[in-house]
Amino acid sequence: MNPYSLSQESTMRHTPALLHAVSLACALALFASTTAQAHEGHEHADAPVTAAPQASQPRANAVSESFELVAELSGRQLYLYLDRYADNSPVLDAEIEVESGDWKATAQADGEGYRVAATPFAPGARYPLIFTIVTADNADLLETTLEVPGRAVPATSASRWPWLAAGGAGLALLALTVSLIRRQRRSAR
Numbered sequence: 001m002n003p004y005s006l007s008q009e010s011t012m013r014h015t016p017a018l019l020h021a022v023s024l025a026c027a028l029a030l031f032a033s034t035t036a037q038a039h040e041g042h043e044h045a046d047a048p049v050t051a052a053p054q055a056s057q058p059r060a061n062a063v064s065e066s067f068e069l070v071a072e073l074s075g076r077q078l079y080l081y082l083d084r085y086a087d088n089s090p091v092l093d094a095e096i097e098v099e100s101g102d103w104k105a106t107a108q109a110d111g112e113g114y115r116v117a118a119t120p121f122a123p124g125a126r127y128p129l130i131f132t133i134v135t136a137d138n139a140d141l142l143e144t145t146l147e148v149p150g151r152a153v154p155a156t157s158a159s160r161w162p163w164l165a166a167g168g169a170g171l172a173l174l175a176l177t178v179s180l181i182r183r184q185r186r187s188a189r
Contacts, residue, residue, distance in 0.1 A: 057072045058072070058121075058146055058147060059072045059146075060144040060145060060146040060147075062129075062131060062142035063142075066086075066138050067084065067085055067091065068082075068083045068084075068088070069081070069083075069131055071146060073121055077117055078107075078115070078116040078119050078121070079110070079113055079115055080096060080107050080114040080116070081113040082094055082096065082113070082133065090112060092109065093135060093136065094133050094134065095133070095135075096114055096133050097131070098129060098131055099129070099130040099132075100121075100129050100146075101128070103119070123148050124149070124150035124151070126145055127145065127146045127147075128143070128145050129144050129146055130143050131143075131144075
């Protein structure tokens with residue numbers, strides 16, 4: 001008997017098992033790579049889409065010779081911070097009225113500033129604001145525009161991983177099926 005033919009016959013007998021093992025290993029490697037997740041210090045997905053890089057809350061500024069005012073919208077509440085223009089000292093004893101179109105409200109003192117409890121400002125619009133400020137020694141009228149950005153579009157990368165995992169599982173199943181069909185054909189010979 002030819003030693004070469006024996007080796008070839010032995011190899012042919014073990015080929016289906018070898019193909020099955022290699023196919024299974026490839027399928028598992030593919031599946032593991034599709035389910036990899038980010039860990040500390042690494043980001044594997046696209047960053048979520050957010051509004052333009054700016055302060056976390058919509059803001060508007062207004063300045064006159066006497067005052068500097070910052071208005072910040074947080075939810076439906078409008079927070080106002082009023083300082084003297086000359087020395088940047090806070091003004092905590094003012095009466096402030098806010099107007100925007102037909103809407104009008106009086107701000108209430110709230111710690112280091114003032115607050116308007118309920119505003120009609122909805123996302124995705126610009127609102128012209130007029131502030132009437134009255135203190136014991138001064139009165140002023142300030143105008144500005146508050147721009148409230150639209151809602152941020154949610155990131156779609158988070159919804160991609162189930163499709164990738166399903167695709168990897170499908171490829172693994174396909175590789176396993178091909179391996180089993182080859183094994184059956186060889187054993188039938």
